[in-house]
Each structure stands twice: as C-alpha cells, then as structure tokens.
Amino acid sequence: MKTIFINGSPHGRQGNSEIFIRQLMIGMDVVSDVLYVSTHQYDELADQAALADRLIFVMPLYVHAMPGIVMKLFEVMKPAKKGAQILFVVQSGFIEAAQSAYCVKALKHQAARLGYECLGVVVRGNSAGVSLMPEKANRKLFEDLQALGQRLAETGELDEVIAARLGDPYRLSRQKLCQLQLLSRLGLGDLYWQYMLRKNHAYKKRFDRPFGQ
Numbered sequence: 001m002k003t004i005f006i007n008g009s010p011h012g013r014q015g016n017s018e019i020f021i022r023q024l025m026i027g028m029d030v031v032s033d034v035l036y037v038s039t040h041q042y043d044e045l046a047d048q049a050a051l052a053d054r055l056i057f058v059m060p061l062y063v064h065a066m067p068g069i070v071m072k073l074f075e076v077m078k079p080a081k082k083g084a085q086i087l088f089v090v091q092s093g094f095i096e097a098a099q100s101a102y103c104v105k106a107l108k109h110q111a112a113r114l115g116y117e118c119l120g121v122v123v124r125g126n127s128a129g130v131s132l133m134p135e136k137a138n139r140k141l142f143e144d145l146q147a148l149g150q151r152l153a154e155t156g157e158l159d160e161v162i163a164a165r166l167g168d169p170y171r172l173s174r175q176k177l178c179q180l181q182l183l184s185r186l187g188l189g190d191l192y193w194q195y196m197l198r199k200n201h202a203y204k205k206r207f208d209r210p211f212g213q
C-alpha cells in the first residue's frame with residue numbers, strides 16, 4: 001500500500017506538523033514520502049497524491065480553518081483512485097480541540113467530494129509550543145502519535161480511543177477557564193506566549209487594545 005504524507009504547514013520542515021509526521025512514521029515503522037505544500041508545485045502535488053492508496057494530511061489550524069495553501073491544493077486535486085483512503089491530522093495552538101470543529105467539517109467535505117474513504121480527522125490542541133518544548137514535555141503526545149501510527153499500520157483504521165485522547169480537552173470546563181483567566185490577569189498565563197511576546201519586543205504592549213475603546 002503506497003502511503004504519502006502531505007505536510008500542509010506554511011512552515012514546512014521547520015514546523016510542528018513535521019514533528020507530528022515524524023512521530024506517526026516512527027509508529028508505522030515505515031519511511032513514507034512526505035510532500036510539502038509550502039514548497040511543491042500544486043499540480044505536481046496533485047499528480048503524486050493521485051497515485052497514493054492512502055494520504056495522510058497533517059496541517060496546522062489557521063484562524064479556525066485549514067491553511068490557505070491546503071485549500072488551494074484541494075482545488076486542483078484529482079478524484080481519488082479506487083479504494084484510496086485519506087486521514088487528516090489537524091494540530092492547533094489553543095488548548096481546546098473544539099477550535100478545529102469547522103475545519104473538521106470542511107476536510108470531511110473535501111474527502112467526500114474527491115471520493116476518498118475518510119478514515120477520520122484527528123484533532124489536537126495545545127501544540128504551538130511542540131517544537132520548543134523539551135522531549136520530556138512532549139512524551140505523552142509522542143507516545144500517542146506513535147501508537148496511532150502503529151494501529152493504523154496494523155489495522156488500516158483510525159484508533160478512535162487514541163484519537164479521542166489526543167483531542168482532549170474538547171472544551172475547557174468552567175472551572176478550568178476561571179483558573180486560566182485568573183492566571184492570565186496575574187500575568188502568569190501561557191509561558192510560551194510570554195516568550196513569544198518578549199522575543200518580538202511586544203511584551204509591554206500585551207494589554208493594548210488597538211481596536212477597542
């Protein structure tokens with residue numbers, strides 16, 4: 001079975017999607033081709049995708065949607081070859097996997113439109129810092145991605161239990177939300193974003209509301 005990974009991130013090899021792909025591959029115990037939407041020509045990508053028995057799209061969530069480059073690729077993709085399967089993995093920055101709800105619908109729609117058997121859409125929140133975190137902090141995530149890849153290779157199906165674990169929390173509880181709001185007001189919110197603000201010399205401006213009153 002010819003499996004092709006498609007990395008849908010504008011960050012290509014440097015991004016978090018690439019890390020997800022490598023972990024899935026370790027679990028599958030194969031070295032599959034990876035195509036990069038950020039650097040390949042769309043027509044060339046569409047031609048290669050049409051030859052695969054199974055496509056695994058891994059992409060970030062951008063403003064509640066698939067990245068524009070992925071949408072553009074869907075516009076030129078050819079109908080699936082007979083029996084071809086497709087699996088999507090969407091990883092995103094905010095904690096709640098529910099952020100990806102609209103994207104999930106859109107991806108399933110694209111799969112059906114092109115005639116692929118859709119194995120599912122795995123969603124994972126809280127992933128913006130994956131490339132910056134030490135290996136230890138990503139241990140659970142990597143174990144789940146490897147197990148997901150392994151189950152896929154063994155059964156040809158998506159393991160719904162592992163997928164559900166990756167997609168947890170779907171929504172934050174009221175209590176957790178209150179805790180996070182409090183931490184944020186005390187300036188002790190997400191350490192990753194604090195790091196990014198400092199790195200971009202914007203820390204002092206973090207409470208600015210350019211469009212507010």
Ligand SMILES: Cc1cc2nc3c(=O)[nH]c(=O)nc-3n(C[C@H](O)[C@H](O)[C@H](O)COP(=O)(O)O)c2cc1C
Nearest residue numbers: 009015016017060061062063064092093094127128
């Ligand atoms: C332009 C842009 C828009 C984003 N929009 C969202 C969003 O709507 N929801 C979310 O949870 N994360 C959002 N993110 C965070 C990315 O999904 C997250 O950082 C992801 O891990 C990036 O993956 P990559 O390095 O493979 O591109 C956004 C990031 C960027 C740069």
